[in-house]
Amino acid sequence: MSAYLFQIELPPLTEEVINLIPVHRKHINKLFAEGRILSYSVSINRDHIWCVINAEDEKEAMEILSEFPLRRYFTDVLCHTLLFHNSLPVAMPGISLN
Numbered sequence: 001m002s003a004y005l006f007q008i009e010l011p012p013l014t015e016e017v018i019n020l021i022p023v024h025r026k027h028i029n030k031l032f033a034e035g036r037i038l039s040y041s042v043s044i045n046r047d048h049i050w051c052v053i054n055a056e057d058e059k060e061a062m063e064i065l066s067e068f069p070l071r072r073y074f075t076d077v078l079c080h081t082l083l084f085h086n087s088l089p090v091a092m093p094g095i096s097l098n
Contacts, residue, residue, distance in 0.1 A: 001054050001055065001056060002054075002055065002056070002057070002061075002081060002082070003038060003052050003053070003054055003081075003082040003084070003085040004052065004053045004055060004058060004061040004079055004080065004081055004082065005050065005051075005052050005079070005080040005082055005085075006049070006050065006051050006052075006053060006061075006065060006077060006078065006079055006080075007048065007049075007050055007077070007078040007080070008048065008049040008050070008051070008074050008076070008077050008078075009047065009048055009074065009075045009076035009077075010046065010047050010048065010049065010070075010073060010074065010075065011073055011075050012047075013046055017070065017073055020069050020070055020073075021070075023069045024068060024069040024070045027067070027068065027069055028040055028051075028068075031053075031064065035054060036053060036054055036055070036064055037051055037052065037053055037054070038052040038053070038054055038085055038087065039051060039052045039085070039087060040052075052082065052085050053065065058079060058081065061079065062079065065077070
């Protein structure tokens with residue numbers, strides 16, 4: 001599997017886009033659980049998304065992206081194949097022996 005960094009440009013928020021956000025977030029969380037998305041970030045201005053998708057090839061990564069509920073509102077999409085993608089491990093809470 002390879003990692004693909006997507007830089008996605010969004011239009012100004014409309015009520016239609018805002019109403020789709022809960023469905024979009026649910027889909028993103030599902031992809032995280034499946035290990036298909038490795039990271040997902042949104043700019044403070046809500047005009048850009050950056051996400052790293054784990055896929056066999058760029059075609060598969062683009063297919064995953066095409067299923068995003070907000071896809072029809074993306075105004076520009078750039079895809080960068082990554083040599084590697086490192087991130088901090090998620091810390092597990094300590095075990096209580098009480």
